[in-house]
Amino acid sequence: MQYAEFKAPKGVIKVELSLSGDAISKISLSGDFFMYPEEALGQLEEALSSVKVNFDSLMSAVKRFYQNTGARTPMLEPEHWVEAILKAARS
Amino acid sequence: MRVDDAFTSMAIDEALLTLNAEGKSPNTIRFWRWLPSAVSLGCFQSVEREVDLGVAKRRGVDVVRRITGGGAVFHDCGGELTYSVVCGQSDLPHDIVDSYKLICGGLVLGLERLGLHAEFKPVNDVQVNGRKISGSAQTRRWGSVLQHGTVLISPDVRLMFELLKVSPEKLSDKFISSVFERVTTVERELGQRPSFEHVRDSMKEGFEKALGIELVEEGMTDDELELAAELKPKYASNEWLRKR
Numbered sequence: 602m603q604y605a606e607f608k609a610p611k612g613v614i615k616v617e618l619s620l621s622g623d624a625i626s627k628i629s630l631s632g633d634f635f636m637y638p639e640e641a642l643g644q645l646e647e648a649l650s651s652v653k654v655n656f657d658s659l660m661s662a663v664k665r666f667y668q669n670t671g672a673r674t675p676m677l678e679p680e681h682w683v684e685a686i687l688k689a690a691r692s
Numbered sequence: 693m694r695v696d697d698a699f700t701s702m703a704i705d706e707a708l709l710t711l712n713a714e715g716k717s718p719n720t721i722r723f724w725r726w727l728p729s730a731v732s733l734g735c736f737q738s739v740e741r742e743v744d745l746g747v748a749k750r751r752g753v754d755v756v757r758r759i760t761g762g763g764a765v766f767h768d769c770g771g772e773l774t775y776s777v778v779c780g781q782s783d784l785p786h787d788i789v790d791s792y793k794l795i796c797g798g799l800v801l802g803l804e805r806l807g808l809h810a811e812f813k814p815v816n817d818v819q820v821n822g823r824k825i826s827g828s829a830q831t832r833r834w835g836s837v838l839q840h841g842t843v844l845i846s847p848d849v850r851l852m853f854e855l856l857k858v859s860p861e862k863l864s865d866k867f868i869s870s871v872f873e874r875v876t877t878v879e880r881e882l883g884q885r886p887s888f889e890h891v892r893d894s895m896k897e898g899f900e901k902a903l904g905i906e907l908v909e910e911g912m913t914d915d916e917l918e919l920a921a922e923l924k925p926k927y928a929s930n931e932w933l934r935k936r
Binding site: 608611612615629630631632633634635636637638642673674676 | 734735736737738741759761762763764788814816817829830831832833834936
C-alpha cells in the first residue's frame with residue numbers, strides 16, 4: 602500500500618493506493634475537504650479503479666466523475682486529485 | 693442551551709435535518725455545548741490518521757464522526773459554543789461558498805455585538821484580526837441543509853494538539869505559538885471571558901440581523917427527540933467511527 606498527503610488550496614487529500622502494474626487496483630481517499638453530495642467520494646474511488654497512473658488517464662477519469670455525478674468540491678479542482686494520486690504512486 | 697455528549701448532539705443535528713426535509717421541523721438555529729469534551733471528525737477523514745484514540749480515552753474525550761466534511765475539531769466543553777443551522781436548500785444560495793457566507797454572516801454580526809471586528813473567510817471560516825475564531829461545516833441532503841460550527845471562546849489548545857495527530861516534533865512550544873498566530877479566541881480578543889449565555893445571545897441577534905429573521909425560542913419536539921434517540925447508536929458505533 603502506497604500513501605501520500607497532498608495539500609490542496611482547501612484541505613489535505615490523503616491517498617492510499619495499491620497498484621497492479623501501472624494501473625490502480627485499490628484506492629482509498631480521505632481528508633478534510635468538502636464534497637457534495639458526500640456519497641460521491643465512493644463513486645470517485647470506483648471511477649479511479651483500474652485507471653492507469655499517468656496524468657492524462659487520471660485527469661480524464663476524474664473529469665468524467667465530475668460530469669457524471671455533478672459532485673461539487675469547493676476550492677478543489679480535478680488536478681488536485683490527480684496530483685495527490687501521482688504523489689502516492691511515486692511514494 | 694443544551695449540553696449533550698457528542699453522539700447525542702450529532703444525532704440531534706441529523707434528526708433536525710431529516711425532519712426539516714420531511715416538512716416536520718421548522719427552520720432551526722440551535723446553540724449548544726459538548727459534555728464531555730469531544731473530537732469531531734470530518735465525514736471523509738480516517739480516524740486512525742487524525743486522532744490519538746489513546747489520549748482521547750485517557751483524557752475522557754469522546755470521538756465522533758460528523759455527517760459533514762471538513763477537518764477534525766477539538767470541542768472543549770469549557771471553551772466553545774457550538775451552533776447548528778437547519779433550513780431548506782431553497783432558503784439559501786445554490787452556490788456553496790455563498791451559502792456559507794450568508795450563515796457565517798450571523799457569526800460575524802454576533803462577534804461584532806461582542807465588540808470584535810470579524811470577517812468571513814471562504815470557504816467556511818470566520819476571522820478576527822486575520823486569525824480564525826470560528827469554523828463551520830455544511831451538508832445538503834434531501835432538500836435541506838445542515839450547517840454546524842464553532843465559536844472559540846477559550847479552548848485548551850495544548851490538549852487539542854495532544855488529541856489531533858500532529859507529528860511529535862511539531863508539538864513544541866514553537867508550534868503552539870504558531871497556532872496562536874493563526875487561531876484566536878473570544879477571550880483573547882476581548883481581554884476577558886464572556887459567559888456562554890452572553891455569547892449565545894450575541895450570536896442569536898447576529899443571526900436574526902444577518903438572515904432578516906426573528907427567532908422564536910422553543911424546545912425540541914417529541915418527533916425530534918425520538919428520531920435523535922434512534923440515530924444516536926449509529927454515532928456511538930465503532931462501525932461509523934471507523935468508516936474511513
